[in-house]
Amino acid sequence: MSFAFPSPDHMPCPQCGASIPAAGGPEAHACDEERRLDYRLVEFRPGIERVADDLAEWLETPHGRFARWLAEHDRRRPAA
């Protein structure tokens, strides 16, 4: 015995996420560039949100602590 869920009338475009009628198929739809970029950004958001945490973690390593010290050292050095 097999079972399959019915398909919805609309499905998101795989490229831009816009809701498009399933009957027309993706070829009947043209992606809006701004929406396409927004949609891609959602995919990358977890990585973007991790950057601050990764940086904070790295700044506590010996390399990171030295980089902070050096940056502060350079900032205080009088301009030549």
Next chain:
Amino acid sequence: MDANASGSKRLIEEVFGSGNYELADELVAPGAVGHDPAQPAPVTGPEGVKESARGYRSAFPDLSFTIDQTVAEGEYVACRWTSRGTHKGELFGIAATGKEATVTGISIDRWQNGKIVESWVNWDALGLLQQLGAVPTAVQST
């Protein structure tokens, strides 16, 4: 369109569709009970309606509704609607996908003394989950 039908339409379009939450105080009776299978418990009173609307709108900030048909009979009003929105916040444990979804549903409200006292809604939750990629579609599952 009679006043009850107009009120049911406004609840969907303005409270859920535009985020005009305070309108629920005008349209929903204290102690009113709403039955939405997608909610873990009955929605109670204007505050329950506001919380429900806020929940859906936090997941779909651009949520909008089109009323496709309204039928009024006695103290009951039925609305057949289509909603559309972009998934930008968590819903049912699903993190934002950025996908736009189109979902249909039917709401039935019972009115007394100018306010909704009970509501029943059935909407295509399965279709929404499929559009968000949380449940396979027929094509994917064969």
